[in-house]
Amino acid sequence: MTILSVRKFFAAAVLVACLPLAPHTASAAPAANLPDFTDLVDKVGPAVVNIRTTARVSNSTRGLPPGMDDGDMSEFFRRFFGIPMPNSPQSPGTPNSPRGGNNGNNDQDQSPDNGPDTEQNSGVGSGFILSPDGYVMTNAHVIDDADTIYVTLTDKREFKAKLIGVDERTDVAVVKINAANLPTVPIGDSNKVRVGEWVVAIGSPFGLENTVTAGIVSAKGRDTGDYLPFIQTDVAVNPGNSGGPLINMQGEVIGINSQIYSRTGGFMGISFAIPIDEAMRVADQLKASGKVVRGRIAVAIGEVTKDVADSLGLPKAQGALVSSVEPGGPADKAGVQPGDIILKFNGHNVDTATDLPRMVGDTKPGTKATITLWRKGQTREVPVTVAEMQPEKAAKADQKKAPTPKPRASNALGVAVSDIPAEQMKSLKLHNGVQVDAVDGPAARVGLQRGDIILRVGDTDITSAKQFEEVTSHLDASKMVALLVRRGENTQFVPVRPRASK
Template sequence: MSNFSVRKFLAAAVLLGCLPLAPQVAAAAPAANLPDFTDLVDKVGPAVVNIRTTTHVSSTTPQRGLPPGLDDGDMSEFFRRFFGIPLPQTPNTPHAPNVPHGGGNAPDSPDGGDAEQSNGVGSGFILSTDGYVMTNAHVIEDADNIYVTLTDKREFKAKLIGADDRTDVAIVKISAANLPAVTIGDSNKVRVGEWVVAIGSPFGLDNTVTAGIVSAKGRDTGDYLPFIQTDVAVNPGNSGGPLINMQGEVIGINSQIYSRTGGFMGISFAIPIDEAMRVADQLKTSGKVVRGRIAVSIGQVTKDVSDSLGLPRAEGALVSSVEPGGPADKAGVQPGDIILKFNGMPVETDTDLPRMVGDTKPGTKATVTVWRKGQARDLPITIADTPTDKTAKVSEQDAQAAKPGRSNPLGVTVSDLSSDQMKTLKLRNGVQVEAVEGPAEHVGLQKGDIILRIGDTDVSSAKQFEQVTAHLDPQKMVAVLVRRGENTQFVPMRPRAAVAQK
């Protein structure tokens, strides 16, 4: 090998020897971008509290216990929240003394009087330096005594200011001053994918910190509020604790988890702090929450329903029933209407409407935009806060008096309603289902259902019903407005082809 070749080889070897350093430097760079939660926890941690509750029990009453291996205080919320049942009764299991969080003996009465029994554990956070604490309503549910423990191990007996079951928000007050308080953020600015932290007392383990990202916003779980969905580890005992953004601001209250086992499975839900603070302000002022109501029952608008009614897309809230004499009834809202807007704001899904109406002060005049028979209509309405609860029933005598008609392309036999039935049910029109088969049986229609409308045509008699159904196109879905009990909904059906009579 020539000197030139040797020099070239050595130079290449030196370069190759240096190359592994470059990937190492490049690999180290992303590590600097990983989030550091230490300052955030130092800032917010002292304002997060442990909440435990107790109930009064008579010493002469058999004490409830748990199977071996389960802790009474830590697991009571587990059974109540995730199984909907109280702690299991196990008479053969000896009752262990109830030990308060700060140590010492339980306040069992030696003279046979009432004693305190652990009812559950949860979390909360201090809203203001004068002792107002926010938590979940289910954390303090059925409690006779509420105890709040700070990170410095001081324990206070708290006073319940108010709780709202619908939003699962509660406010309690402790007698203390100069307390560390959280900073409230803006849940409307939360972005999917951003880092968030939860601090709470899972299974009674105080000030446990878990982290993750926001995995979805506005998650509808069937409750009153849209939730912030995260993958932050939340377990029984975390309920009521804060969800915190990277600026150290509280953006939600950890409230629920999705689970088939009762433990964390990767999805948790937090109440948006904006909604919670609106509730908190009312609880602090009056101890209760006043909401607007328009007195209707609503349901989801499916794509089949929207297509059959000519709506551009599946949106709005389908009115299934209207309470007689309520605000909606006085405004002219009818079962089968689809509410598209409330005070000019679009109603995207059926869960949007209760929040919009609930946030409106009773007595306020508003406008609802409904879709009826192929066109939108604006109806003025006055918001109220006193619902009515009336149930109309068809008498047995009226049902027997009905005369059945003949079958039709929808596979349903109907009869006319008597005047007494119409009056009892508070209906202007409709026919009663006497028998079902074919398409009607397939979609779940039942004897006793009331058919109010086919497409955009109101049905007023069995004869008219036969005329309308005779001209239905078997190639197109048709929306049939059906009332069952107090609920009314559109049922999409596909008529069968007419069969020639011999």
């Protein structure tokens, strides 16, 4: 660096030093409108508990390798080390050894290996106190297969809990501890939850008690295939958080943290909570009787897609598509048929297929209800008597040998069909339909398969292969047509666009 350049450098430095201090920029100012969770945590935190479960493990196993018993291990230690197996009655220093300080008593029945089973930690989770007299809510999977349940409060008191009841369908469980004047959490209204609002989770992720995380509600009514629609959040929820409360900014519980979406076992930005309204309905029944009673109408259902709605003339994609009806069940007695679309149950709209099981489940068995359904372009109402839900029974589809494929179909749908023998119709409990022998073109593109049974084309019931060919010959290639198809025990509508005649 030359002398001139050095002088210029110092001159610039002096100029900068003489400039007045600039005011704080917006980026340096403290962030505004961010929530403060401190008072909320002080209020709710004491009512959140840690739940630890144990299971009884037989001492006789002691984690030996598969196929080995104590005799094998004793021989191994004697042959290769010249000593008895550690913790065996003959091992020096064990409580039952003459040199172990047990007054020379070498009674093998006192050996730890022959003693009672021992407790082993089997899981850890969270929960929250519902009432001052000790009722605690948590997830069913937290206390699954537990022999003993321990509840630890924030003041470090630990209680052995009594299991009141479990409902696996909603993943809700209630336990009780013998205590009084306990802090509780106020119960909110999950129906008032808004997407984007701030929420807080308190629990024991990875066994770390009283951990607080915060985020926002990402979505409501998220269907994950379970009985309930979940509240989705971006709150950090990890293993051990299960059963803990999801709390709004008013300090109210609006959900129970239950599931996470993860490819690694850790938090990845998506977590799910059981809506507290549904959980409290379950908890009230568990406290009253130890079990949950639900209604059923004995149908299997599926979603109504836009293509199906358009092809059937429905104003919009809504309702629950009946795919099968249990013979002799309430829906069967009421006249509900596969292919019907249930639009309302007891006057309440069925917007999606997952709405119906909740509506029916919340209905007391024995109640007479009204089903509004869509069939062949018309709505109709049918009365049904709700029955009590029983444990699900596995249903096996009849396995029939597929007939020999026929030549490629030339009709507008690309389906070759044949009549179904009367004996097979009776065994399948069908009154009409034709069997698919081969598919190509439009039918192949929408996934029809050989062996499927076509019950209806549009609003026309199909009774024979000849009639099927007649009906398909008049289809409009510019409009979608809905085929009512049975595959195994399930029935669904399949929208198909006919090909134009050549």
